[in-house]
Amino acid sequence: MAARHKQARDPKAHWLLLALTLPALFGALLFQGWTVNEVDGSTTKQPCTQPVPRAASGAGPVLAVDGERVRSASMPAGTVALTYDDGPDPYWTPRLLTLLRKHRAHATFFLSGAKAVQYPELVRKIRAEGHEIGSNTYTGADLGNASGVRTALELGLTQSAFAGADGFRTTLLRMPMTTTVATLCGAEWPAVQGASADGYRIVAADPSGRTPADGLVRQFSHTSLAYRETEQLLTDPDARRFTTISDGAGVDAPVTTEASGTERWAGTALIWFQWLGQGFVAALTWVLTVAAALGLFRLFTLVLFARMHVRRLERHRPGAPRLREIRGPVSVLVPAYNEEAGIGSTLRSLLASTHQHLQIIVIDDGSSDRTVEIADEYARRDPRVQVVCQANAGKAAALNHGLAYVRSPYVVMVDADTVFEPDAVQRLVQPLAHPAIGAVSGNTKVGNRKRLLGRWQHLEYVFGFNLDRRMFEVLECMPTVPGAIGAFRLDALMGVGGLSEDTLAEDTDLTMALWRAGWRVVYEETAIAWTEVPTSLRQLWRQRYRWCYGTLQAMWKHRRAVREVGPAGRFGRRGLSYLLLFQVLLPLLAPVIDVFMLYSALFTDSPVKSVATWFGFLAVQIAVAAYALRLDGERRRTLWTLPFQLLVYRQLMYLVVIQSVVAFVTGSRLKWQRMQRSGTAAAAAQHIGEAADHRSLTATR
Structure with missing residues (x-):
């Protein structure tokens, strides 16, 4: 039934509100899914088909790779570099920091970019207490089996996360799902070479047979086991000094630099965007x-x-x-x-x-x-x-x-x-x-x-x-x-x-x-x-x-x-x-x-x-x-x-x-x-x- 009375115009302008809001929400939701669940990244380490190159065989845990050339460094005798992967963790990171402060020890934290975005206050706390921060990539995906685009995102987003959390960049990188240099084998080595070409210094861990008396790089995750083993190491009489990777390995160039204003702005936007995704997921779960x-x-x-x-x-x-x-x-x-x-x-x-x-x-x-x-x-x-x-x-x-x-x-x-x-x-x-x-x-x-x-x-x-x-x-x-x-x-x-x-x-x-x-x-x-x-x-x-x-x-x-x-x-x-x-x-x-x-x-x-x-x-x-x-x-x-x-x-x-x-x-x-x-x-x-x-x-x- 037609009508000639007061209904005059068909609404169109209100679609602008939906056009601006919905893409942002759904984009944040998809980004949250990618970062938390690693949709296109391997979550398990593939067996190596070939060992690391001869130049890296027997190398120390701190590597600088230039094409086929490999330079490495180890911790001096009696020096222990404590390293922690895949943080920050809201429960264990503060406890580890308290334990290290009690013993006046310093360590290196290889942080996940996604978790750094989630807990930026812990990133600032780690640096404020004199510890060193390296990258453990954004989601912890296996870079050896990741595409070039994925690898660039993993590394670049992590740097943005650090810039947004505390205004810095890092050149230290621990490859996810690796321990000693020997585990940087197979498809992992080309990823190491690529990251090194981008200016990263690769940090592995020493084999299990090495002791604090020989000098040691130990690798932990943010767990109760890490806390107990750290506590044991801190009281080991052969460990005379607990320091960071850069200090113990005598790295000349600074491993962290100040981020630019643009990088800080992009990092802050990343933090807000992931917070939006996290909040959206939490709200939708209840809804x-x-x-x-x-x-x-x-x-x-x-x-x-x-x-x-x-x-x-x-x-x-x-x-x-x-x-x-x-x-x-x-x-x-x-x-x-x-x-x-x-x-x-x-x-x-x-x-x-x-x-x-x-x-x-x-x-x-x-x-x-x-x-x-x-x-x-x-x-x-x-x-x-x-x-x-x-x-x-x-x-x-x-x-x-x-x-x-x-x-x-x-x-x-x-x-x-x-x-x-x-x-x-x-x-x-x-x-x-x-x-x-x-x-x-x-x-x-x-x-x-x-x-x-x-x-x-x-x-x-x-x-x-x-x-x-x-x-x-x-x-x-x-x-x-x-x-x-x-x-x-x-x-x-x-x-x-x-x-x-x-x-x-x-x-x-x-x-x-x-x-x-x-x-x-x-x-x-x-x-x-x-x-x-x-x-x-x-x-x-x-x-x-x-x-x-x-x-x-x-x-x-x-x-x-x-x-x-x-x-x-x-x-x-x-x-x-x-x-x-x-x-x-x-x-x-x-x-x-x-x-x-x-x-x-x-x-x-x-x-x-x-x-x-x-x-x-x-x-x-x-x-x-x-x-x-x-x-x-x-x-x-x-x-x-x-x-x-x-x-x-x-x-x-x-x-x-x-x-x-x-x-x-x-x-x-x-x-x-x-x-x-x-x-x-x-x-x-x-x-x-x-x-x-x-x-x-x-x-x-």
Whole structure:
């Protein structure tokens, strides 16, 4: 339905915010995965196929390599160089520093760049206490089996980490996963030559047979064993001096130099970027846990309340002796704007209704096609059809115009592209016999479901909308009577002032207004109508964008219901809370959660667990969807499309929610966008076998 009123421009500028924020977050997430889990770096040392060159055989642990030339140095007799790899560690590094300070000893710490970024205060503490710092690469990957790009990143990012942490560069390098010079063999040696060409001095460790009396370079990791062995060495009478690598080996040039201003800036940016990734991962871990729990809880409660709804209808079905049956006149309002493709099918299905006392009012909203002409033909043939016209003003205005012509206490509002089962109107109005019920939602089914997009929407209508409606009725908080098929008491409509034009979701706005006025709203699953759904992603996006944006408007408009009492308060605290949690907040987080699930599968130590979790959740959803299809009397063969719906269709719906929320928060305006109709709902509905069996729904449960 088009509209000429206040909705003026389509929001576009808010995408800039997403374009700037999301790449930064996801980039930080991927960088965190790479640095922590070493995606393209070997984590185990490969056996050597050939020994180190003859020039390095028997060399000391401190190496300066220039092509084929090797110069080396060892610690003098009685001198021990304590070296610690793969730090800093928040637990063991401070304890080692305390132990060294107690014995007035100095050591060399070969730090991981990733951990230096994570704990920059420990880097500063190490230097402040007079110790020396070397590089153990960024992630500790095996450089002998790493690509040139990977090696450059490992070394360069570590220097940036040091520059950002304490403003220095280092020329000392310990090759990851190596100990003595003999372990620099095979593919490791070319990596040693390359690093040396970049100005690094390679530091290994002495063999286990060498003693402090001979002079010694000892290699430790940040563990309890390192602490105990350090403590033993510090009290060894043969160890007269504990010093750094550069001091003990007599290195002339300084091994650490001041970083430039640009290097410091880049290092600081690296620290912030990795902190962002770490924080993002930590937050997403909690979010994913909570979201998964809420998702499972929602599926469980949907099944529970659906079963309660079935039993309630079995005991108190409309038309039972305790309720009078409505057989009197019913007015049907059919707003139409350029609906020539479907208006004929809609009117034919209404005229074939088993409830014969109908007043069918077609309200033309300024159509420019043959809508009025087609409706007039039916009006001439059947006095139950009446056609009224107005200038284009929107669906809400058209329905309000039609209310002026209503001559019965019960009003059914339908879309002009909807085809009704013969007994749909009769079944739809029966709950209105209860004096507390002001509105009834019917059961809308997808008619054009032959293609994949239609099948996805069919699953959404049955699994999503209809299960929700069953729960909403039990909890007395139905938020929407759909515009395609809904029945109302006329006095309830008049009591809330008819339909409001404040939002783009006039059906949701009206339903919420009825709750706040003290009326109850229920769901009649056996009142079936067939509707035509969008057949392209563009049309689907525009339709759902309007739905979601209008729902947000209605939720904000009726937000005070959470503080009210009676039916209004129940609706506010239950219905609005449910919509906010499961249709706004969780969809906002859903794309990020999906990305994090992919991250977990790619970057964690147990990807099988992540994949199994996803398939387990999928299995639960399939089981619940199968139950929903059974309740609706639908064949379950459509379930094969559900996994693809989760991967493609649901992501689209999540993006629609994100765009709607951003547009709503930023105050963007959205105009009423109409879907192009092809009139396929009626033809498609005739070929769906379940339609003829809907009267036996109760028997199939």
